[in-house]
Amino acid sequence: MSDVERALASERELVIEEFCAAGFVLEDQCTLLGEINIDGELVEHEIVIPAGFPIEMPKVSTPGGEGGLSWHREENGNFCLWSTDGAGDLSWRKASAIIERVVDWHRQSRAGWPNDVTDLDLERYWPRLSDLVLYPDLAPLIDKECKVVRHRLENPTLWHLEHGRPSAKKDSRRSALVLSVGEMRRPLHNLFEIQELLSEQEAQRLERRLTSGDLRVLVLVYTRGGYEGALVLFVTSEDPLVLSAAEAAHDGETTRRMRAGFDAAVLADKSVAVVGIGALGSHLTEDLARSGVGSLTLVDSEQLRPGNCIRHVLGHKSVGVSKAVGMRTYLNQMQLLDSSKVTALDTRLATAPEVADLFNQHDLVIDATGNGPTSALITMTSRELERDAISACIQRGGTVIRVDRFPLRPDEVHSAEVPAGGPLSVAREAGCGDPISPAPPWVCAAAAAHAAGMAVDILSGRRMYPPTLLQYVVGESGTSPVVTSA
Numbered sequence: 098m099s100d101v102e103r104a105l106a107s108e109r110e111l112v113i114e115e116f117c118a119a120g121f122v123l124e125d126q127c128t129l130l131g132e133i134n135i136d137g138e139l140v141e142h143e144i145v146i147p148a149g150f151p152i153e154m155p156k157v158s159t160p161g162g163e164g165g166l167s168w169h170r171e172e173n174g175n176f177c178l179w180s181t182d183g184a185g186d187l188s189w190r191k192a193s194a195i196i197e198r199v200v201d202w203h204r205q206s207r208a209g210w211p212n213d214v215t216d217l218d219l220e221r222y223w224p225r226l227s228d229l230v231l232y233p234d235l236a237p238l239i240d241k242e243c244k245v246v247r248h249r250l251e252n253p254t255l256w257h258l259e260h261g262r263p264s265a266k267k268d269s270r271r272s273a274l275v276l277s278v279g280e281m282r283r284p285l286h287n288l289f290e291i292q293e294l295l296s297e298q299e300a301q302r303l304e305r306r307l308t309s310g311d312l313r314v315l316v317l318v319y320t321r322g323g324y325e326g327a328l329v330l331f332v333t334s335e336d337p338l339v340l341s342a343a344e345a346a347h348d349g350e351t352t353r354r355m356r357a358g359f360d361a362a363v364l365a366d367k368s369v370a371v372v373g374i375g376a377l378g379s380h381l382t383e384d385l386a387r388s389g390v391g392s393l394t395l396v397d398s399e400q401l402r403p404g405n406c407i408r409h410v411l412g413h414k415s416v417g418v419s420k421a422v423g424m425r426t427y428l429n430q431m432q433l434l435d436s437s438k439v440t441a442l443d444t445r446l447a448t449a450p451e452v453a454d455l456f457n458q459h460d461l462v463i464d465a466t467g468n469g470p471t472s473a474l475i476t477m478t479s480r481e482l483e484r485d486a487i488s489a490c491i492q493r494g495g496t497v498i499r500v501d502r503f504p505l506r507p508d509e510v511h512s513a514e515v516p517a518g519g520p521l522s523v524a525r526e527a528g529c530g531d532p533i534s535p536a537p538p539w540v541c542a543a544a545a546a547h548a549a550g551m552a553v554d555i556l557s558g559r560r561m562y563p564p565t566l567l568q569y570v571v572g573e574s575g576t577s578p579v580v581t582s583a
Contacts, residue, residue, distance in 0.1 A: 108151050109150045112155075113129065116131065116144065116146075118192075121144065127146050127147060128144075130142070130144075130160075131144070133200065134200075135200055135203045136200075136203075140159060140163050141159065141160055142157060142158070142159055143157070143160055144156070144157050145157075154178070157175065157176045158173075158175050158176060163203075164202070164206050165206060166284065166286065167210065168213065168284055169202065172223060176202050179198070215322035216321075217324055217325075217326030218326075219319065219328040219342070220344060220345065221342075222285065222342075223286070223341060224339065226254075226341050226343045226344075228254045228255070228256060228343040228344070229255055229344045229345075230257070230344070231255070231257050231258065231347075231348035232257075232329070233347075233348060234347075235275060238260065238275040239275050242262050242273065242274055242275075243258060243275065244259050244261060244262065244273060245257070245259075245314045246259055256343070258273060258275075258316065258329075271313040271314050272312050272313050273313070274306070274314070275316040276315070276316070276317055276318065278317050278318070278319050280321065288303075288338065288340060307338055314330070315332075315340070316328070316345075326345075329342065329344075329345040331343060353432060354389060357388055357389040358388055358389065360553050361389030362389070363557050364388055364556055365391045367390055367392075367460045368391060368393070369461045369463060369556070370393070370395075370396065370459045370461070370462045370463065371385070371395055371396070371463045371465060372446060372463065372464050373396070373464065373465035374396070374424050375399075375466075375467070376405070376408035376409055376536070376538070377489060377491065377544050378463075379411060380545035380546075381465055381548050382395060383424075383427075387433055388553060392438045393438070394439075394442065394455065394459060395421040395424050396444065396446060397420040397421040397443070398419075398445040400416075400417055400420065401417065405420075407538060408541050410424065410427065411423045419441065421442055424441070425439040449477075452474050452475055453482065456478060456486070457484075460485065461552055461556060462475060462484070462485070463486070463487045464488040464489070465548070467490050467491070467534075472488050472490075475488065476488060479503040480503060485504075487502050487551055487552055487555070489545070489547070491534065491540055494536070495534055497515050497567065497568065498566070498568040499565065499566070500547045500565070501565050502562065502564055511565045512567055
């Protein structure tokens with residue numbers, strides 16, 4: 098046994114001793130039985146201190162079922178005392194802390210969990226399958242039969258709920274019925290509880306269809322706290338009837354955009370041109386699309402080469418394709434932006450009118466080329482037209498990230514140029530005119546993140562970023578890997 102294992106075992110023994118001192122009886126090596134005073138009423142509780150304690154939480158239940166069925170009780174009867182998200186301090190390490198939490202659980206349960214967080218996870222109260230079912234907007238499907246289609250080649254545990262009645266000739270299709278059960282006051286645990294929410298006739302018909310094999314999947318649409326959820330139940334046995342829950346996820350634009358960030362609604366109406374879709378530019382393009390930018394124009398005349406793939410978003414399947422065209426296809430395949438919202442220009446910007454057109458047609462132009470003449474043309478045009486631009490690059494052999502915005506306000510100046518230095522690049526690739534930058538992939542991704550942050554700052558209208566962001570990502574003598582600004 099290691100020192101860590103001995104320390105954990107010692108804590109487990111100590112908390113068991115504390116429970117015994119509080120009047121609990123040790124039934125076996127891990128199970129304790131005893132009464133806890135819940136506002137004057139003594140209620141017997143079973144407390145299991147698992148072998149993995151204190152890394153693993155204690156398991157608490159009431160043999161008599163006291164506390165009722167609620168959102169904070171597992172299907173097996175165990176109390177949900179701590180959320181995994183807020184359990185980093187392992188606050189159950191003392192018997193007194195566990196008892197205090199149990200008392201509070203009962204009080205909250207009796208009050209109906211007045212300050213409860215709305216969780217849409219009804220499947221946790223049922224026997225679980227490892228499958229995942231993707232479903233569309235369900236309103237048009239309520240009270241209708243549809244089909245659940247399994248994609249064997251894509252993923253044997255991935256299903257799609259689709260419009261239309263299933264074909265009995267194909268075993269990969271299963272009949273599904275979608276029902277609405279309204280607002281959930283407590284979780285559902287079995288078919289009887291589902292039937293209580295239906296009329297007597299509907300309840301009897303549902304049971305007949307489930308036990309006869311006519312219906313294989315039941316989808317319950319419910320609401321909780323104003324939010325809509327779906328519980329997908331598969332018939333895993335007909336005699337006796339057993340329903341098992343699969344994880345369900347809405348597959349729609351609204352859900353995909355939930356994690357885009359608080360600026361997504363504003364960014365949806367913005368258009369951005371990214372010039373240079375190399376290592377930095379490809380990550381930047383993806384960041385902007387994921388953040389909700391409504392339309393993009395991508396400009397790059399180069400094809401993707403095999404050596405690019407180590408730092409580029411695109412993989413080997415895109416080798417030989419224009420970087421701009423490849424990124425447009427990638428964004429569409431990832432359902433980040435429809436191809437109609439992405440313009441790919443397989444060209445090199447060389448004239449002032451071309452650059453001026455970009456500024457006139459977009460809310461922001463970003464230079465990610467690392468090419469001196471192109472960068473100068475973009476920044477000069479930005480100043481002349483007084484239109485927003487960003488220039489992002491990696492300097493000093495991949496050790497410094499620099500992001501500048503243009504045009505400057507009257508009282509602003511950019512940070513001074515970074516002195517030359519850093520690792521010397523001696524790598525060259527046949528057919529490639531420039532030496533290969535030694536910047537590692539993570540630096541390219543970090544530079545893109547800084548540029549995306551500055552872009553969102555401009556597009557959102559906050560405009561709180563300084564004129565220059567500098568980050569020495571690889572510390573050298575006299576520097577530290579922190580972000581500095583003008």
